[in-house]
Structure formats: structure tokens, C-alpha cells
Amino acid sequence: MPMTPQGRRPAALIAYVALTIGLLTLGSSSRLTANTSALPPGAMTPSARERMIARQVGALLEDNHYSQQRIDDAMSPRVMDKFLDGLDGQKSYFLASDIAEFQAYRLRFDDMIRTGDLEPAYAMFARYQQRNRERIRHALALLDQTPDFTLDESFEFDREKAAWPTTTVELDELWRKRVKNDAISLLLAGKTWDEAREVLRTRYDRVLKRADQVKPEEVFEVFLNSYARTFDPHSNYFSPRNSEEYKIQMSLNYEGIGASLQLIDDYVTIMNLFEGGPAAASGALSVNDRITAVGQGKQGPMTDVVGWRIDDVVQLIRGKGGTVVRLQILPVGAAPGSPERVLEFTRGKVTLEAQxxxxxxxxxxxxxxxxxxxxxxxxxxxxxxxxxxxxxxxxxxxxxxxxxxxxxxxxxxxxxxxxxxxxxxxxxxxxxxxxxxxxxxxxxxxxxxxxxxxxxxxxxxxxxxxxxxxxxxxxxxxxxxxxxxxxxxxxxxxxxxxxxxxxxxxGTVQNLVPLSRWSARPVNGQLTVTIGKFYRVxxxxxxxxxxxxxxxxxxxxxxxxxxxxxxxxxxxxxxxxxxxxxxxxxxxxxxxxxxxxxxxxxxxxPDYRWLVEDIAALNRLRDQRALSLNLETRRAERAQLEANRLARENARRVARSESPIASIEDLDASKQPDVxxxxxxxxxxxxxxxxxxxxxxxxxxxxxxxxxx
Known part of the structure; x- marks a missing residue:
């Protein structure tokens, strides 16, 4: 429902929104000085439209939020902390010296959203890009040497409450352990070091590639949500693209071909076909087919999409019902360079029955x-x-x-x-x-x-x-x-x-506010703002x-x-x-x-006792804040965990007069009871x-x- 000027009508929407925008795989080279908000060469810059939206969101939050807070110098440090948390919540990229430089902006975040002067936030993001690229390049360099898996050392994987690293040497050591832990995970899965190294090299290279694909609207979304979520956890700004996704989630339908997609080795791959959708009805697409190009209409040019972000490919495939989209397909099992085929689909309404x-x-x-x-x-x-x-x-x-x-x-x-x-x-x-x-x-x-x-x-x-x-x-x-x-x-x-x-x-009520006054489509995104609280009768x-x-x-x-x-x-x-x-x-x-x-x-x-014992084991794992980086220690820990799990499962089976299993791999997850x-x-x-x-x-x-x- 439209928001009234007073924002005092009951919301048409009440939703628990748990949308987290992760920017931990972004990066570029930049330099920031503490006494200026000038952006470094090549850095992203806020557009005039984003400056306007920022002012609009700030006014809507102040005028309509239930808490009636003001965006002022008292709130500004909290917003900045939220912004930093959105960029580097695990304190794995920034140095303490970066954070010290950012203090020049600590009392400017309230001014940014009021005036639309967003350069300081974008400068902070540019520094994040620089640090991210440095870290991934360092991780790639570490793969040139075989780690010593016999050392008795540990990796602290939960760094939310840790201090910011003070030197590059300290950050290098943190990432040495992080890469070593990544490698151990692959070794425990049965790979050799050479195989694990190639997997990690491909993974880290892909992170660098994705860094160049980040869009300004994603940075802007993190920036605005730093304000919205300072008011309360359920006020959110959605970019135009995420507004569309939110609408699909709430209505359980969209217009497209009805296929679930996943990015695998630079190829957008068919993972599932939705029953009743155009793709399933055609019988022409198969699971694990790879999309190499997309064309609009019966005669439009084909756009190569190998290496694209999956959300960009999705936007090309979706469209108004009744319109035509063409997909160039590399069939499942075919090697790159094999003959491809072009399939034509008429877009239609797709219902998400599974939800x-x-x-x-x-x-x-x-x-x-x-x-x-x-x-x-x-x-x-x-x-x-x-x-x-x-x-x-x-x-x-x-x-x-x-x-x-x-x-x-x-x-x-x-x-x-x-x-x-x-x-x-x-x-x-x-x-x-x-x-x-x-x-x-x-x-x-x-x-x-x-x-x-x-x-x-x-x-x-x-x-x-x-x-x-x-x-x-x-x-x-x-x-x-x-x-x-x-x-x-x-x-x-x-x-x-x-x-x-x-x-x-x-127990809070949100109102959904489109930010595009004269458009039916959310071209400027939308805001969910908490306008009330609900109570039982x-x-x-x-x-x-x-x-x-x-x-x-x-x-x-x-x-x-x-x-x-x-x-x-x-x-x-x-x-x-x-x-x-x-x-x-x-x-x-x-x-x-x-x-x-x-x-x-x-x-x-016996099923309930098994559940309680499983929960106790899970709670013991939750209490861990660090992992051993000694390979044999990790193998022994994993073997003990699997042995304990096998013993619990077989005790349950015996109590139910069922045959025990020899290995945890014999467990059919689909047949586990919903206790x-x-x-x-x-x-x-x-x-x-x-x-x-x-x-x-x-x-x-x-x-x-x-x-x-």
C-alpha cells in the first residue's frame, strides 16, 4: 500500500527479511588519503540518480520509521560501523591503518545521505577493492609452495570480534593460514596436494575475475542498508534487481522459461526445470546443459555469456510473457568447442511450486x-x-x-x-x-x-x-x-x-515503499521501512x-x-x-x-534420543572458534566425528530393529526421519x-x- 505523508497506516507487508549483500569477492587497485574524499582514478563513482535516491531514502527513514530517530552526528558512527561490517565483517582485508584513516569520515555519514555527497563511502570501498585484490594475489602466490601440514598451529575462522590486523605481515600470516585451511579441506575430501592446488588456483582466479564484475548498484545497496539497518534490522533498501527478486519471492511466480541456473566453471548451467514452465514443456533442454549465448526475439543478435555473472544472464533470459528468447546451448557432456545448438522459447508465467x-x-x-x-x-x-x-x-x-x-x-x-x-x-x-x-x-x-x-x-x-x-x-x-x-x-x-x-x-511491521514515483517498475529500487509493531490479541x-x-x-x-x-x-x-x-x-x-x-x-x-545426541554434537562444534592446521590432527578429528555419528546412527537403528550400516557414507540422507x-x-x-x-x-x-x- 502507498505510504501516507505521516506513514501511520498499517503495512500491507510484514516480512522477516534476511538479505545479506556480501562483497567479499570484489577488488581493484586504489589509494585513499585521510584528508580528502576525492575518489582515486578508476574507482566507481556515485551517479546523479543514486545521489537523489540517497536523499530520498534518508528522508523516508527519518519521517516514517517507528523509532523516530534522526540521522545526525550521534548516528553517523553507527552507520559507518555498519558499512565497514558490510565490506569486511571478518576483518580479513582492511588494515588498522585503513580504519584509522576512515575516522575522518566518522561524523560525515549523516551529511552524505542528506546532501548526496557519497564520495567518502565510495573511497572507502575503493580501498576495500585494493586490499581484496592484494589478498587474493597473495593467496595465489602461496600456492607456489607446499604448506607444512605437520605444524601444530590453528586457524581462527571467526574473526568478527578480532582486532584489525596492524601490519601487512600480520595480514599475510592470516591468509597463509586461510589458504592452508582451504587446502586441508580438499585433502580431507581425498584430493592430492597437486589436485588441491589447481582447484584453489582456479577458485582464486575466479574471485579476481568476479572483482571486475561488481556493479555500482551493489556498492550503493550496501551503503544505503548501512543506514536502514541502523534504524532496525528489518528496514532495508532493495536495488532494482533485488526488488524484482523480492517480488518473485513474495508472489511465487515470474515470467521466463522456468529453469534453475548455476554458474559452473564460467558456464551458466541448467540445474533444474520447473514443471509447467516453457523449458520443461519443450523437452529440448536437459539438466547440465550449458548456456553460451542469449538472443532476444526470433532474429535478434546472440550475446555471448560465457564468464558472465549469473544474475546478468538471468536478466537476459527473463522477460514479458509471450515474447521470444533464444538460447545457444552446449549440450551436457560435450567438450568446449563442440557443435552447439540454438533453442527458441516463448516466455511464460512460471510458478515456484517448491515454495x-x-x-x-x-x-x-x-x-x-x-x-x-x-x-x-x-x-x-x-x-x-x-x-x-x-x-x-x-x-x-x-x-x-x-x-x-x-x-x-x-x-x-x-x-x-x-x-x-x-x-x-x-x-x-x-x-x-x-x-x-x-x-x-x-x-x-x-x-x-x-x-x-x-x-x-x-x-x-x-x-x-x-x-x-x-x-x-x-x-x-x-x-x-x-x-x-x-x-x-x-x-x-x-x-x-x-x-x-x-x-x-x-514483532515489527514494515511498509514497502517504491522509490519510482512515476513508474510501475522499481527502476530506483524500493525501501521496506518499519512503521509499527504488532501485538497479540x-x-x-x-x-x-x-x-x-x-x-x-x-x-x-x-x-x-x-x-x-x-x-x-x-x-x-x-x-x-x-x-x-x-x-x-x-x-x-x-x-x-x-x-x-x-x-x-x-x-x-530412539529417533528422539538420536536427535538430542546429534544436537549435543553440533553444539560442541559451534563452540569451536579455531581449526587445527595439522593435517593428521584434522584427519583424526574427522575420523572421530564420523565414528561418533556412525555409533549414534547404529544405536538408533538397533533400537528400531533395523540393520546397522558399515559406514556413514551408506546413510541415505533422504530417508532420515523428520523427528x-x-x-x-x-x-x-x-x-x-x-x-x-x-x-x-x-x-x-x-x-x-x-x-x-
Whole structure:
């Protein structure tokens, strides 16, 4: 929705955005002096359009952000620190002397965005380019000598809190260890030193090549996000290209040929064909075919794309539906120089089915009773708003897909339903409202408060429900924002039981602001700015604290390292008045009894014990901050880790009356149990038994089947 001058209306978008722009593979030669903002010869320079956008973004943040902060000398050092972190967060490129020179700009970042005088930031980036190129060239030179793999030394891989290197000698030593660690990783994978050296030489050469392909808009995006994320972690600037990607993520569709691409050895390679897309329908493309050139229309010239950045190639292939694109293909297995062929495709609408809601049916037998548990996995809160506005009766949305899947599961005679929100980082706020409305007949779903104290209660938009049976909602630490609205409402209305791990704790509302006033396309990019905070109908905020599950399950996700409470500049927790609502008389069984049943089952379930032991092993690895650079020590550590993992796996198999495996390589990852989902289904059965048991049916083996929405 458009931002009003006051920026005080509820957002049409609420999303957990985790977009990180990494610039650690960029580089060029430059020189910076502390007493000038003049850019060195050959360095990138800000355009007039970028200067204008910077001023616009600064004004929007000051005028509309919930915190009502000012961009001034007090904020300027924080912005500069964010900018440095975006360039060299691991302190592996800059010298302490570089950082000392940059102090001349420490109180100028507020002036840069107000006036559009961006040269100091671009000068800092030019120095980064210089240091990056120096480091990669040094890494290449190190490959001319065989490292001593017998030395007892270590590599500190987490340098976020380390001091900046003071000398080139210190930086050289850091990179000697880094290159040695890269080599050891390849040696542990079975390569010889000569083979590892060639792999690393190719890798580092490619980094240098990519350095010349960095675009000014990427530097500008890091620069503006240094400001946006100083206001809070969820305010973001998206470049025009990333604006398009964000739109695709939220609508689950785009116009193109329907192929997943990856850059392999300078060739853009076909990795997957999306069902229903033009490429899959043609039958002409194969996985691992390589694209060497792209042409527009039936007669347009072919543009050679070997060695191009993959995002540039994607932009050539995508286009308006109904238009023609031609691809020159080097077939899978053919050597460079072999005959190539040109294929013609008419672009069309491609739907990302893998990211849409999907269903699963589990049958669980307890004694002589079989329970049929439906599971709907909801990866995100998406909606094709363009399709809806255009009058497309079949436009995709989370609520529409889930409603259809519920009807299909009803036909399969389910006894209860599990909504799986694990990993769901959020999406459109209206979808959280309408999805809640599938299970709650009427009433408020969430409250939103703005910086001026104005509050709005957002209700279930439709009367009636799609499902009135027993309900379990599964969450984990990556369940955020809209997921927390839904899970919190289900919990507050006592409509169902929430199981899993405490959620992310994102309780803020973002508005999506296009920066191109007179264009339908985001030619200037767009800004998501935090304009409010949302609260549960009880008045409690999910900010920092998240949603606490009724029944807790083990999870490998770290509560300390993941979540709102781990992010810098996150807004504080608070509470507001309770909305007028009444919990439902759903006759939920006692949460305490459900927790006791689950705890007892965890103690006797070999899969759950295996999960807990795996988590403990993972936590021990997380505590490491350095790696040994003695090859035999690393081999012994790796052998011990694999032996421990094999022992845990075989203990689980024996407990399940399955045959043990001889090696961890014999493990089929696709057949590993989803312990948390299995336990969630068991909690559903506990609910059914503690309330009204299902009618006895003929017992069957536990099965599972998947279907994309």
C-alpha cells in the first residue's frame, strides 16, 4: 500500500527479511588519503540518480520509521560501523591503518545521505577493492609452495570480534593460514596436494575475475542498508534487481522459461526445470546443459555469456510473457568447442511450486486404533497481488492454497491437522489474518501500534472456517513475523496446541515503499521501512521473546545465535492493552498432560534420543572458534566425528530393529526421519486420545506421501 505523508497506516507487508549483500569477492587497485574524499582514478563513482535516491531514502527513514530517530552526528558512527561490517565483517582485508584513516569520515555519514555527497563511502570501498585484490594475489602466490601440514598451529575462522590486523605481515600470516585451511579441506575430501592446488588456483582466479564484475548498484545497496539497518534490522533498501527478486519471492511466480541456473566453471548451467514452465514443456533442454549465448526475439543478435555473472544472464533470459528468447546451448557432456545448438522459447508465467504450501498424510497406530494425521507445510505467507488486481480468478496465495489442501485432506478422512511453520520467515500480513480465519470464525487476529500511539485491531476478514477439528501448529526459531501472528492467535484463542521451539521474535511491521514515483517498475529500487509493531490479541508483543510453544521439542537451531534478540539495533519488547476477544471453548486437553505424554515418549523414542545426541554434537562444534592446521590432527578429528555419528546412527537403528550400516557414507540422507514432525503428529494423537479417540480402523504401517500445492 502507498505510504501516507505521516506513514501511520498499517503495512500491507510484514516480512522477516534476511538479505545479506556480501562483497567479499570484489577488488581493484586504489589509494585513499585521510584528508580528502576525492575518489582515486578508476574507482566507481556515485551517479546523479543514486545521489537523489540517497536523499530520498534518508528522508523516508527519518519521517516514517517507528523509532523516530534522526540521522545526525550521534548516528553517523553507527552507520559507518555498519558499512565497514558490510565490506569486511571478518576483518580479513582492511588494515588498522585503513580504519584509522576512515575516522575522518566518522561524523560525515549523516551529511552524505542528506546532501548526496557519497564520495567518502565510495573511497572507502575503493580501498576495500585494493586490499581484496592484494589478498587474493597473495593467496595465489602461496600456492607456489607446499604448506607444512605437520605444524601444530590453528586457524581462527571467526574473526568478527578480532582486532584489525596492524601490519601487512600480520595480514599475510592470516591468509597463509586461510589458504592452508582451504587446502586441508580438499585433502580431507581425498584430493592430492597437486589436485588441491589447481582447484584453489582456479577458485582464486575466479574471485579476481568476479572483482571486475561488481556493479555500482551493489556498492550503493550496501551503503544505503548501512543506514536502514541502523534504524532496525528489518528496514532495508532493495536495488532494482533485488526488488524484482523480492517480488518473485513474495508472489511465487515470474515470467521466463522456468529453469534453475548455476554458474559452473564460467558456464551458466541448467540445474533444474520447473514443471509447467516453457523449458520443461519443450523437452529440448536437459539438466547440465550449458548456456553460451542469449538472443532476444526470433532474429535478434546472440550475446555471448560465457564468464558472465549469473544474475546478468538471468536478466537476459527473463522477460514479458509471450515474447521470444533464444538460447545457444552446449549440450551436457560435450567438450568446449563442440557443435552447439540454438533453442527458441516463448516466455511464460512460471510458478515456484517448491515454495508453495504442500500436504502430507501420516497414519499412526496406537494399539488397535489408527489415526490419520494431515500435515500442511507452509513455507511462507505469499500472495500474487498483481494477479489478484488483474482479475485472475486462480491467483495464488497461502490462504487459498491451504484451504484447497484442507479440503483434500478432509476427503482423506483425517482425524487431526498439523500446520508446519518451521522455517517460515513471514510474508504478507493480510495472509496471516486470512489464514487464521480458516480456523477461527471471527474476532481480532493481531493489533498494530504506530509511533504516534495510534492503534489498529486487525480482524479475521471472512466469516466462517475451513476446518474445525483438532489442530497442532509447529514452529521453530526460524518461524518469524507472520508465522508468529498466526501461531500466537491460535494459542491465544485456544484453537490449537503450539509445539516445537521458541520462535524468532520479530514483532515489527514494515511498509514497502517504491522509490519510482512515476513508474510501475522499481527502476530506483524500493525501501521496506518499519512503521509499527504488532501485538497479540492479549496485548503481548512477540518482539525479542517470540511465541513460546505449549509443548517444547528439541531443535538444532541455536536460540543464542538466531533470533531478534541476537540482532543489533532491534526494537525493544513492550506490551499494550488487550483486544476484545474471547477464547474458544474447544475443549483442548490439559497442556500439562500433553507435555507429560511427550516427555515420556521422548525418553523411549530412539529417533528422539538420536536427535538430542546429534544436537549435543553440533553444539560442541559451534563452540569451536579455531581449526587445527595439522593435517593428521584434522584427519583424526574427522575420523572421530564420523565414528561418533556412525555409533549414534547404529544405536538408533538397533533400537528400531533395523540393520546397522558399515559406514556413514551408506546413510541415505533422504530417508532420515523428520523427528520434530513425527513428534508433532504424536502430540496430535495424544490430543485425540485425551479428548475423544478416533473410531478403530484396521491398523496399517505408518506411511507418508507428499504433494505440492
Amino acid at each position: 508453495a504450501a504442500r500436504k502430507e498424510l501420516k497414519t499412526i497406530t496406537r494399539g488397535e486404533i489408527e489415526y490419520r494425521v494431515g500435515v500442511i507445510n507452509v513455507p511462507g505467507f505469499y500472495s500474487d497481488y498483481d494477479g489478484q488486481r488483474a482479475g485472475d480468478k486462480n491467483f495464488r496465495s497461502t490462504t487459498r492454497d491451504v484451504r484447497r489442501l484442507i479440503e483434500e485432506l478432509k476427503e482423506e478422512k483425517i482425524d487431526g491437522l498439523v500446520i508446519d511453520l518451521r522455517g517460515n520467515g513471514g510474508g504478507f500480513l493480510p495472509e496471516a489474518q486470512s489464514l487464521t480465519g480458516l480456523f477461527v470464525d471471527q474476532g481480532p487476529v493481531v493489533q498494530v501500534q504506530f509511533s504516534n500511539g495510534e492503534r489498529e485491531v486487525l480482524d479475521d476478514p471472512d466469516a466462517g472456517i475451513a476446518y474445525d477439528g483438532p489442530l497442532v501448529v509447529v514452529i521453530d526459531r526460524f518461524s518469524a513475523s507472520a508465522s508468529e501472528i498466526f501461531a500466537g492467535a491460535i494459542q491465544d484463542y485456544r484453537r490449537g496446541v503450539v509445539v516445537g521451539q521458541r520462535s524468532f521474535g520479530k 492479549t496485548g503481548e508483543s512477540t518482539q525479542h521473546r517470540g511465541v513460546e510453544p505449549d509443548v517444547e521439542l528439541a531443535s538444532p537451531i541455536s536460540l543464542k545465535d538466531i533470533g531478534e534478540s541476537s540482532l543489533d539495533d532491534a526494537l525493544p519488547w513492550d506490551r499494550i492493552d488487550r483486544a476484545e476477544f474471547r477464547a474458544l471453548d474447544t475443549r483442548l486437553p490439559s497442556i500439562a498432560k500433553l507435555a507429560l505424554e511427550e516427555n515420556a515418549r521422548q525418553g523411549r523414542d 520434530v514432525l513425527d513428534q508433532s503428529a504424536e502430540v496430535m494423537v495424544d490430543m485425540l486420545k485425551l479428548s475423544a479417540p478416533a473410531k478403530p480402523t484396521k491398523p496399517k504401517t505408518v506411511t507418508a506421501k507428499r504433494e505440492a500445492a
